[in-house]
Amino acid sequence: MARGHHKIFLGMAAGVGKTYRMLQEGQAEAEAGRDVAIGYLEPHDRPATAAQAEGLETLPRRGISYRGNRVEDMDLTAIITRHPELCLIDELAHTNAPGGPHEKRYEDVNEVLDTGIDVYSTVNVQHLESLNDQVSELTGIRVRETLPDAVLASADEVVLVDVTPQSLIERLIAGKVYKPEAVQPALENFFKIENLNALREVALRQVAEDVEAKRFPAQTALRPNGRRERLIDTHAQQAISERLLALITPQPGAQRIVRRAWRSAQRLGAELDVLWVARANPTAEQSEQIEALRRLASVLGAHLLLEQGDDVALVTQRVARERNTTYILMGPPHHHGALTRLLRPSLAARLLRTLPEIDLRIVADRTRPAERDVPELDP
Amino acid sequence: VSWLKREKQSGASGPAGGDKRILFPFDAHGLAPSALDAALRLARSQSGTLVPVFLARVPLHLSIDAALPRQSKLAVAMQDAVEQRADEFDVPVDSRIERGRSYRHALRQTIANERFEMIVLAAAAGDGPGFNAGDVAWLLANAPGEIVVLRPALAAVAPAD
Numbered sequence: 001m002a003r004g005h006h007k008i009f010l011g012m013a014a015g016v017g018k019t020y021r022m023l024q025e026g027q028a029e030a031e032a033g034r035d036v037a038i039g040y041l042e043p044h045d046r047p048a049t050a051a052q053a054e055g056l057e058t059l060p061r062r063g064i065s066y067r068g069n070r071v072e073d074m075d076l077t078a079i080i081t082r083h084p085e086l087c088l089i090d091e092l093a094h095t096n097a098p099g100g101p102h103e104k105r106y107e108d109v110n111e112v113l114d115t116g117i118d119v120y121s122t123v124n125v126q127h128l129e130s131l132n133d134q135v136s137e138l139t140g141i142r143v144r145e146t147l148p149d150a151v152l153a154s155a156d157e158v159v160l161v162d163v164t165p166q167s168l169i170e171r172l173i174a175g176k177v178y179k180p181e182a183v184q185p186a187l188e189n190f191f192k193i194e195n196l197n198a199l200r201e202v203a204l205r206q207v208a209e210d211v212e213a214k215r216f217p218a219q220t221a222l223r224p225n226g227r228r229e230r231l232i233d234t235h236a237q238q239a240i241s242e243r244l245l246a247l248i249t250p251q252p253g254a255q256r257i258v259r260r261a262w263r264s265a266q267r268l269g270a271e272l273d274v275l276w277v278a279r280a281n282p283t284a285e286q287s288e289q290i291e292a293l294r295r296l297a298s299v300l301g302a303h304l305l306l307e308q309g310d311d312v313a314l315v316t317q318r319v320a321r322e323r324n325t326t327y328i329l330m331g332p333p334h335h336h337g338a339l340t341r342l343l344r345p346s347l348a349a350r351l352l353r354t355l356p357e358i359d360l361r362i363v364a365d366r367t368r369p370a371e372r373d374v375p376e377l378d379p
Numbered sequence: 380v381s382w383l384k385r386e387k388q389s390g391a392s393g394p395a396g397g398d399k400r401i402l403f404p405f406d407a408h409g410l411a412p413s414a415l416d417a418a419l420r421l422a423r424s425q426s427g428t429l430v431p432v433f434l435a436r437v438p439l440h441l442s443i444d445a446a447l448p449r450q451s452k453l454a455v456a457m458q459d460a461v462e463q464r465a466d467e468f469d470v471p472v473d474s475r476i477e478r479g480r481s482y483r484h485a486l487r488q489t490i491a492n493e494r495f496e497m498i499v500l501a502a503a504a505g506d507g508p509g510f511n512a513g514d515v516a517w518l519l520a521n522a523p524g525e526i527v528v529l530r531p532a533l534a535a536v537a538p539a540d
Contacts, residue, residue, distance in 0.1 A: 137445060142440040252474070295475070
């Protein structure tokens with residue numbers, strides 16, 4: 001049996017309209033003649049959302065007594081038994097009440113998909129496991145219910161449901177998101193314009209990365225000989241997200257290159273890798289610098305890579321290809337004599353020749369006069 | 380020729396520095412230009428290297444090794460400013476970022492991780508940037524090496540950026 005098709009509606013925060021959009025598309029599928037049922041819906045007392053669900057079959061919920069309270073959760077058995085063509089399931093990151101077959105709702109959804117049922121589901125970006133710390137640092141709010149990134153990565157489609165932070169705040173004030181008594185606390189805590197701007201950026205980037213990851217496999221064609229051939233050049237696949245690689249040697253000036261690279265990465269919304277290619281085991285002084293760089297990289301959220309090799313250009317070339325680098329940043333080159341330049345091209349020149357698809361940027365040392373030399377990596 | 384080569388290699392972080400390393404911790408509350416200048420004058424007089432350390436505070440709701448983009452922005456801007464000022468004084472620098480659950484915890488980590496001979500500390504004036512009396516007392520009791528406490532600066536400024 002073929003696995004069902006999974007479409008996720010991703011949003012930056014509650015109230016952007018994920019559930020509404022999921023129901024809207026569910027209605028369209030039903031009108032097109034498909035058998036659609038609601039597996040679980042969290043209407044949050046929003047009349048417009050509830051109205052959008054009208055006419056669609058809602059499957060029964062599972063009632064559980066938990067710590068003296070009666071709670072209701074999605075009934076996995078009921079969905080699989082009913083077996084609609086398409087099932088709408090809200091709140092993918094939800095933690096199930098005890099007593100069910102799985103701890104998390106996404107595990108239930110996985111089982112539904114395995115039975116061949118298509119699923120539409122919803123999630124907010126702050127629930128993604130890898131973004132949890134980032135979102136928490138940006139907003140000061142820790143989200144407890146998380147979702148492994150693999151769930152989003154394995155979805156067949158991810159749809160970003162986006163509104164501007166201003167519109168979302170207007171919706172909140174108009175009582176379209178929460179009950180009136182919950183509006184003011186929400187405005188004072190999570191729903192601040194700076195929080196929403198940051199979350200929106202994270203959500204947009206997440207979807208861009210997902211599009212990029214899925215773009216390449218789609219660009220293939222089946223040839224008459226039965227072979228699947230790529231329609232686009234391998235090196236043309238990094239059109240959307242940027243990834244920077246800062247080349248350093250473990251010495252005090254490296255910190256400046258890493259900081260400059262991090263600033264560029266921030267502006268581009270890119271990941272940053274920091275690479276040192278060592279020819280031999282590090283000296284005590286180099287080890288000290290590496291430890292300091294490790295601490296710097298950790299605070300910045302960059303990735304420190306240590307590689308061994310005699311040919312810095314060759315190792316850099318390999319790492320850049322492996323990590324889909326789009327920019328390389330490095331310190332200024334040595335001032336060699338004309339003969340040396342002729343016989344031994346600089347690292348920058350070699351990288352430009354061997355990695356034509358990658359931009360190269362020499363990080364100037366603005367604190368130093370032009371005549372001073374700055375040690376750089378040997379090619 | 381080998382002497383020239385050594386000279387060239389030692390210029391890694393700017394002007395050639397001596398072996399004496401002078402820690403200059405500061406935090407996100409800013410740093411007083413007068414304190415920085417005093418630390419740089421001390422470093423220059425001793426032919427030492429200034430080690431400006433940005434102390435990052437990791438809130439309890441984050442894991443201790445989490446990335447800190449908001450504080451990083453501040454740290455990067457402040458360290459660039461410190462390095463530019465150090466260059467005017469012709470003092471070599473070797474910047475650091477250290478993290479902890481509190482500024483004192485980050486300071487403790489700095490002392491544990493760094494090689495240094497002296498700590499130059501700017502004392503706070505009221506709510507201004509710098510370290511309070513408790514931090515200074517703790518440092519005097521716990522840190523090895525010389526400790527220079529600079530008196531509170533009136534012309535304290537918040538970080539740029």
